[in-house]
Amino acid sequence: MRRPGGDFNRAAPRPSPYTLPAPADPAPSAIMSTASRGFARRLLRALGLAALAWIALTWAVVLLLRFVPPLTSAFMIERSIGAWVRGERGFHLRYRWTPWEKIAPVAPLAMVASEDQKFPYHHGFDVEAIRDAIGEAEDGERLRGASTISQQVAKNLFLWPGRSFVRKGLEAYFTVLIEATWPKRRILEVYVNIAELGDGIYGVGAASEAFFHTTPAHLSGWQAALLASVLPNPRRLHADRPSPYVLRHAAWTQRQMAQLGGTSYLPQ
Numbered sequence: 001m002r003r004p005g006g007d008f009n010r011a012a013p014r015p016s017p018y019t020l021p022a023p024a025d026p027a028p029s030a031i032m033s034t035a036s037r038g039f040a041r042r043l044l045r046a047l048g049l050a051a052l053a054w055i056a057l058t059w060a061v062v063l064l065l066r067f068v069p070p071l072t073s074a075f076m077i078e079r080s081i082g083a084w085v086r087g088e089r090g091f092h093l094r095y096r097w098t099p100w101e102k103i104a105p106v107a108p109l110a111m112v113a114s115e116d117q118k119f120p121y122h123h124g125f126d127v128e129a130i131r132d133a134i135g136e137a138e139d140g141e142r143l144r145g146a147s148t149i150s151q152q153v154a155k156n157l158f159l160w161p162g163r164s165f166v167r168k169g170l171e172a173y174f175t176v177l178i179e180a181t182w183p184k185r186r187i188l189e190v191y192v193n194i195a196e197l198g199d200g201i202y203g204v205g206a207a208s209e210a211f212f213h214t215t216p217a218h219l220s221g222w223q224a225a226l227l228a229s230v231l232p233n234p235r236r237l238h239a240d241r242p243s244p245y246v247l248r249h250a251a252w253t254q255r256q257m258a259q260l261g262g263t264s265y266l267p268q
Contacts (some may be wrong), residue, residue, distance in 0.1 A: 058158075062177045065157070066186055069097040073194045075156045076202055083200070091200055098205035100189045103216045106262035107204045108188045110224035111195070112265070113256035114249070115151040115231060119188070120267050124150040124179035125172075151175050153191050184267035197227050199235045211240040221257065225250040 017089065076093060080183070083091035112119050118126055129146040154174035159167055178187060197207035204216045212223050219227075223239075229249040230237035237246050 003241065008211070023195060028232050030213075058174070059177055059181070062174070062181050064098070065190070066182050068196065069099075070157060070190065073202070074155045074159055075161070075196065078160055079196075079200060093200045093202070094206035094210060095194075095202040096205040097193050098203065098216045100185065103189075103192060103204055104219040104224065105266060106221045106224040106257070107216060107219050107227065107261070109257050109263050109266055110228040110253055111231070112149070112188070113260055114225075114228035114253045117260065119149050120184060120265065122150075124148060124175040147171075148175075149178055149191050150187055153187055153196070154178055156194050156196075157190070164222065185266070186268065191221060195231060196234045197230060197239065201234075207239065221254060225253040225257070228253050 055200055072095070076095060078093075083093075092180075116126070118129075126146060126148050129148075132146070151171055154177075155167075155171050158174050159170055193203040193205065196202050197204070198210060201207050201210050204219065207227055208214050208216045208219050208223070211227070212219070214223075224248065226239040226242055229242070229246045230239050237243060239246070242250065
């Protein structure tokens, strides 16, 4: 029988030796580590989204320019700003887009013969030319350019002059986009229209009128070779007043045009 008041006399239960201790508060260093990991994840996510946005935007621009003539180029903008900064009051940039059908085929052929004879066959980069240029530089010779026409289109349209690793990396990126998006004929069409062929004179449309008082459709093979021969330095070399170097290079270019098989060598 239960005694009255027995519950009050019962001893308190002893704690079990197996009872887990109460969890301790997290250390400040652990809190900081968790916060740092969260920030790093958010930063990586933001960088990933920014990279995807950059790729989408640049690809959209390149895709648009497959069908739409460029209104200008990065090199044209750079030249205009430079003229304004230096106070060149007489400077006047000349650029007029000319569609492929209204350009004499000898004009793009001369540029291929002079600048990039493997153009119809490579995918944007001439690996052999790059390897040769690196080998010559290692032998102590001056580093020469090994850019293809595709690379020059990427550089002229979107980038700035210079030889930094950042610019070369962006040039390679845009070259891949252009080669993947444009047919070869479009690449060549854009090149002959935006290449600087005189100081502030861009493309065969403006150059044929400025130097030979004719239209791009009526350029002769010799005139086309002269234009292609000033491409290494169009602000110092002149197609209408050719130096001995330009004359020699134009003659060589004409021979190369014939050896390549004439205009049938151009991409269709």
